[in-house]
Amino acid sequence: MKRKLDTLKESLDKAFGNKLKSMSESLGQLTIIVDAEDLITLATQLREDQTLGFEQLIDLCGVDYSRYGNSGYDGLRFAAVSHLLSIRNNWRLRVRVFAPNDDMPVLPSLINIWNSVNWYEREAFDLYGIIFEGHPDLRRILTDYGFIGHPFRKDFPLSGYVEMQYDTEKKRVIYQPITIESREITPRVIRDECYGGFKH
Structure with a gap:
């Protein structure tokens, strides 16, 4: 008996052919990669074509691939990954x-x-x-209107650029440059005999 994923693969191949840059299977779900210029046409067909029937977008997330994997990544840096659901056909699809x-x-x-993508796209804009x-x-x-930068980018500093605090004189929140000083966070494994002022 043919697997549902094999049926979906055949339907995607028939609908899009060489417009798909790649198609792979992982964890029981298919992922397709498409060019940005083809996205709207393909997405419309994914929704309207009854053999595909993806009537719902259930998630979209941004990804920064600049430090992907253990070796040097050589490709485009930013992607949006959409997760689609077809209730009619009982299958899912990931579109990158x-x-x-x-x-x-x-x-x-x-x-x-x-239209369910509204806040997901705002989140990917905010964070990436x-x-x-x-x-x-x-x-x-998710971040404040005055926030500087995009905190999920791989090159965003862990401490950020500015800090926020309430100014009691101005009676409002203010931003100022980060005042966190660098510190050594290496655990002390070998201790001195009198470490901390008492003998061990």
Whole structure:
């Protein structure tokens, strides 16, 4: 008996052919990679074609591949990964699309195909700096309006750039440069005999 994933693979091959950059199977789910310029056309067909029937987008996340794996990664840096669900056909699909420009990652918004993507795209914009062209309200959703940078990027410093505190004189929240001093966090494995002021 043919597996559902094999049926889905055949349907995807028939629908898109060489428009798919790649297709792979992992953990019982298929992942396809498509070009940014083909995303809207493919996404529309994924929803409208009854043999595919992906009526729901259940998640979208940003990814920064700049330090992917243990070896040097040689490819485009930013991607958006959408997770689609077909209730009619009882299968799922992962769609990965890479932003063609690492310095200014821009991808088309999926909001006119699946409106559930609204806050997911805002989150990917906020945390990774991926701009979704055509999104009607692309603004930060998790960090503060004055936040500098995108905290899920691999090159974002662990301590951030600024810190926030309440100023009692100004009666408002203010931002100032980070004041955390570098410190050694190496555990002390071999202790001196009188470490800490008492004999062990």
